[in-house]
Amino acid sequence: MxxxxxxxxxxxxxxxxxxxxxxxxxxxxxTTYWGANGVPITSYKTSWIGNTFGGGAKWVQNQVLDMYVATDGTVYTNSFWDESGREAGVYKNGDVIAKAEDLHGWERTGGFAVTADKKHLYVGMEQRYIATDKPADYPPENTTWYCVRRYELSGKIAPFPGGKGVGQNMLIVSDKHRVTGLATIGSELYVAIRDSNIVRVYNTNTLQEVRKFSVPNPTKIAVDKQGKLWIIQKPKDGNAAKIGHYSPKGDRLPQTISNVPKANAIAVDNQNRLLIADNGKNQQIVIYSLKNQPTQVGSFGVKGGIYAGVPGEVGNLKFYGLTGVGVDGSGNIYVNSSGFNEGVGTQEMMTGTDIRKFSPSGAMQWRVLGLPFVDNADVDPKTDGIQVYTIHDRYMMDYSKPVGKQWTYKGYTLNPFKYPEDIRLRNAHGSVFFRRIQGKPFMYFTDMFGSFLHIYRFNPATDGEIAIPSTMLVNTSDKEEKVQADSFPPNQPQIGDWIWRDRNGNGAFDRGEYEASGRDYPYIGGWWVDSKGDVWKTVRTADGIRHFPLQGIDAKGNPIYSYSSMKKIATPKIFNDIRRIEYIPETDTMYLSGFTAEHPALQDDGKAFGSEIARYDNWSKGNRKERFRITVPFSPKANPEVLTASMSITGNYIFTITSKTPEVSVYNAKTGAFVTKFKPGAEVANESGWIDIPYGIRAFRRANGEYLVFAEEVAKAKIIMYRLPK
Incomplete structure (x- = not known):
């Protein structure tokens, strides 16, 4: 004792x-919050998925459309858009070290070209009109300035006499067409403008134009050791590219490379070899000797890229969506992959950044990633939270590792070469539900407006990691006119709701694979896929619940839904505008959200979640009397406005998240009692972007009782992950 x-x-x-x-x-x-059944929610931890860095001053931008590598290994990039303003990023030694200032907001964006010399960074960018008390800093109404903006190498603005715009560092090169390529030779800056079929040349000290010359469809430019130009010439219509050879004065030289039709980026190494990023099926860097007639002497990267071997499986030398290549003074090779997306006729919708540095022998030295954008995560329930999916990517989790290090990038699930009609090539933003149905994995994808639900199946034996287009449910368009003949997807019904199923298993929208139902109410509230595979949909009407019971899985592995089996269910009377829906078949429990007479919508926002949540027990037995009602945060007149964006129910809790100041509220799922709320922690610099999608929060309870809560984080190109002990 x-x-x-x-x-x-x-x-x-x-x-x-x-x-x-x-x-x-x-x-x-x-902090201990006592939740359902006396189970405490102790202090949560904030982590993240999909970005090398957690936020604050450090994050990898969400896309790269061009890349330049300096002799000392500094990497300069350009993007059309980054939510937090790193349109033009600076990276070195696996770290993000700077960004070009003031390229975001006030109708400014980045662009498609970047280069640097020993003193300055040059960034292709766009400045649109904005009404202001400083009109000299902005173009006239209905005009866009397509510019090269000059910076110090640190990213600080570098003004020059006669410079335009905010900062007086914008060189206006066109008011019609964007900058598509940049390079420097000595004291001269070369600016390619594809849609004007011209290359303009400026003095780098004064930025006065010294000459210009014609080049058909010029884009990316590289300079060889003799000071000659190699220019990718890429037609706007998508036809095959070729690479032309020009003198600095603009004289057309006889050498041409025409056997890399998907050339997308270009650089010259310290051996005076030309490196071309082939963004076709090979997904490689092809290497040409420039002695006399250019001759291919090698390649870098696995032929077939990420689709070689196990399709979609991530590997150090497997590339996908090549947008940048460069070489430093020591012969190290730098490659960027940004995935695939056709956007709306441009590359502006492309998402993802994957910059890698390799030694001359091909050993990867470092890698930085910024993968998700307007995206959220869901888990494969069979794996107890170990396998996590976003729209394009699969991650493997190790929850024993430090914050921000639990995830490993394992799979890219999109294959544009085998499945060119995959809707994700045209719509890159939204979220997924991941389900196991009859033991088989399926991914359900809906866009940020909830206008469709696209279902993907998996067949590892034939397609590895790739999500195969399988089934699609589409809501009635809000436009009255018939669908145009060239609309996507092809062969769709002219009017109204429809269901497509890939009956022949080729992943394409073929004739005879559609079922039409005619026009339904055009404004959707929400989608839900329950654990049995039934699909639920809400529209904003008195009979606003649509239930599509799963009718089985066909011989090709597609889930079957039909309008003949679809049930229309009356909206419970407390809701005058129903929005979200989650049904739990194991307990026959329904959760609905929407606006009520007591808490009405103050404006018509089609993406809104509503002002209340109600729970219904014994739903399938016809009970429409709510067990409880929860009033959720909703104050559109506040500054900033407070709007609940999403909900997710799992285990003992209902989780909701607000949109503009993302804050998670937690309620007891059995009683509706408020439990606690939390925000992004110091691990992510206490910050988050807006919640832009209707399913911006997703929760999962692991076998050990721990809760994983995933939230969209658009600002710094990642998914926030909250971990709540049981």
Whole structure:
């Protein structure tokens, strides 16, 4: 037995013990929120998925459309858009070290070309009109300035006499067409403008034009050791590219490379070899000797890229969606992959950044990733949270690792060469539900407006990691006119709701694979896929619930849904505008959200979640009397406005998240009682972008009782992951 011999010391120890207990009880040492069934939610941890860095001053931009590598290995990039303003990023030694200032907002964006010399960084960008009290800094109404903007190598603005725009560092090269390529030779800056079929040349000190010359469809430019230009010539209509050879004065030289029709980026190495990023099926860097007639002397990267071997399986030398290549003074090779997306006639919708540095022998030295954008995650329930999917990507989780290090990028699920009609090539933003139906994996994808639900199947034996287009449910368009003949997808019904199923298994939208139902109410509230594979949909009407029971899985592996089996269900009377829906078949419990007479919508926002959540027990037995109602955060007149965006129910809790100041609220799923709320923690610099999608929060309860809560984080190109102990 240990005895305290000094009574005075004993009193001090006792007082300290009482004070400590009081601190614990009041939550000053650790915060404990008592939730459902007396189960405590102790202090949560914030982590993230999909970006090398957690936020604050460091994050990898969400896309790269051009890349230039300096002799010392500094990597300069350009994007059309990055949510937090890193349109033009600067990277070195596996770190993000800077960004070009003031390229975001006020109708400014980045662009498609970047280069640097020993003193300055040059960034292709666009400045559109904006009404302001400083009109000289902006173009006239209905005009866009297509510019090269000059910076110090640190990213600071570098003004020059006669410079336009905010900062007086914009060189206006066109008011009609964007900049598509940049390069420097000595004191001269070369600017390609594809849609004007011209290359303009400027003095880098004064940025005065010194000459111009014609080049058909010029885009990316590289300079060889003799000071000659190699220019990718890529027609706007998507026809085959070729690479032309030009003198600095613009004289057309006889050498041409025409056997890389999908050339997308270009660089010259320290051996005076030309490196061309082939964005076709090979997904390689092809290497040409420039002695006399250019001759291919090698390649870099696995032929077939990410589709070689196990299709979609990530590998150090497997590339996908090549947009950048460069070489430093030591012969190290740098490659960027940005995935595939056709956008709306441009590359502006492309998402993902994957910059890698390799030694001359091909060993990867470092890699930085910024993969998700307007995206959220869901888990494969069979794996207890170990396998996590986003729209394009699969991650493997190791929850024993430090914050931000739990994820490993394992799979890219999109194959544009085998499945060119995959809707994700045209719509890159939204979220997924991942389900196991009859033991088989399926991914359900809906866009940021909830206008469709696209279903993907998996066949690892034939397609590895690739999600195969399988089934699609589409809502009635809000436009009255018939679908145009060239609309996507092909062969679709002219009017109204429809279901497509890939009956022949080729992943294409063929004739005879559609079922039409005629026009339904055009404004959708939400989609849900329950654990049995039934699909639920809400539209904003008195009979606003649509239930599509799963009718089985066909011989090609597609889930079957039909209008003949679809049930229309009346909206419970408390809702005058129903929005989201989640049904749990194991307990026959329905959760609905929407606007009510007591808490009406103050404006017509088609993406809104509503102002209340209601729970219904014994739903399939016809019970429409709510067990409880929850009033969720909803204050559109606040500054900033407070709108709940999404909900997710799992285990003992209902999780909701607000949109503009993303804050998670937690409610008891059995009683509706408020439990707690939390925000992004210090691990992600206490910050998050807006929630832009109707399923911006997704929760999963692991077998050990731990809760994983995923939230869209558009600002810094990642998914936030909250971990709540059981």
């Amino acid at each position: 240990i005895r305290i011999r000094n009574y005075r010391n004993f009193k001090i120890v006792r007082l300290l013990l009482v004070f400590t207990i009081a601190l614990v009880i009041t939550g000053l040492i650790t």
